[in-house]
Amino acid sequence: AQSVTQLGSHVSVSEGALVLLRCNYSSSVPPYLFWYVQYPNQGLQLLLKYTSAATLVKGINGFEAEFKKSETSFHLTKPSAHMSDAAEYFCAVSDPGNTGFQKLVFGTGTRLLVSP
Amino acid sequence: DADVTQTPRNRITKTGKRIMLECSQTKGHDRMYWYRQDPGLGLRLIYYSFDVKDINKGEISDGYSVSRQAQAKFSLSLESAIPNQTALYFCATSTFVSGPLQETQYFGPGTRLLVL
Numbered sequence: 001a002q003s004v005t006q007l008g009s010h011v012s013v014s015e016g017a018l019v020l021l022r023c024n025y026s027s028s029v030p031p032y033l034f035w036y037v038q039y040p041n042q043g044l045q046l047l048l049k050y051t052s053a054a055t056l057v058k059g060i061n062g063f064e065a066e067f068k069k070s071e072t073s074f075h076l077t078k079p080s081a082h083m084s085d086a087a088e089y090f091c092a093v094s095d096p097g098n099t100g101f102q103k104l105v106f107g108t109g110t111r112l113l114v115s116p
Numbered sequence: 117d118a119d120v121t122q123t124p125r126n127r128i129t130k131t132g133k134r135i136m137l138e139c140s141q142t143k144g145h146d147r148m149y150w151y152r153q154d155p156g157l158g159l160r161l162i163y164y165s166f167d168v169k170d171i172n173k174g175e176i177s178d179g180y181s182v183s184r185q186a187q188a189k190f191s192l193s194l195e196s197a198i199p200n201q202t203a204l205y206f207c208a209t210s211t212f213v214s215g216p217l218q219e220t221q222y223f224g225p226g227t228r229l230l231v232l
Contacts, residue, residue: 009156043120043206043223044159090158102210102219106158 002027002093006107014115019063019078021110023091026072032094033074034104035065039087047089050074061085086114119143120224122207128230129197137192137227139207146211148190149221150174150182153204162205165190197231204228 007022025031033050048059055067065076076089091107120141129135139148146167151159161174163182171184179201183191194201207224 041225043208043225044221045223046220049220102221103161103164104159104221106160108156108158 002031002095002105004033004091004093004105004107006089006091006110008110009108010111010113012113012115013081015083016080019076019081019085019112021076021089021091021112023065023074023076023107024072025074025091025093027093027095030067030069032102033065033067034092034094035059035063035074035076036090036092036106037061037087038090038109044090047076081112081114083114083116086112088112120207120209120222122205122224122227124227125225126228128232130232131198133197135194135197135229137205137207137229139190139192139224141188141207141209141222141224143209143222144187144211145209145222146187147209147219148184149208149210150180150190150192151206151208152176153206153226159206162192194229194231197229199231202229202231 003026005024035047036044037047038044047063048057050067058064063078065074067074088109088111090109092104094102123138149164150162153159160176162180163174165171165184168184181193205227208221210219210221
């Protein structure tokens, strides 16, 4: 079964510092991969998704993620953190063999804390 | 106005009580989902519906039932609530485009349920 592992339940950075949130997937074939963000008291919002067209995927709010098959990873990065980036981030995977349904399997989430 | 709304936003109930969580969407999507979020566990799929007459069990459907009253409405019921159903519940919607990768799931703001 597809699964994702997010290393670190909490990540703290200073404003202006690099943001790196880690996600590793387990799958025998490259899956579809997604990053979602959840701001306080809100639902999840799609940040970006891996489409297999390009290994470096750019998303909203300056975030990007790089798919590395050799490392089975899809880490999320942002060059310079902003206070408004404080939120919980979820990595998710979907089986590309499931042609009729985007069945998402979520990681456990990483809470990003940004200090002034 | 929000595209995906959930009512109530917060609910406290007692063990054994029947409770219904409601979800409405104005996006015109045909697919709707119910997820449960627990701390440290990410989101897990409870039920999903492709249209009014097509309802399917997800990963953790035991103890839950659903009703798709219309294309825009999808309700989740706990027939006899128990404390381990205390969680944050999310509704999501999507529509089939040309394949699962082209779908985007849009999430409601969530319902926080406490079962005493």
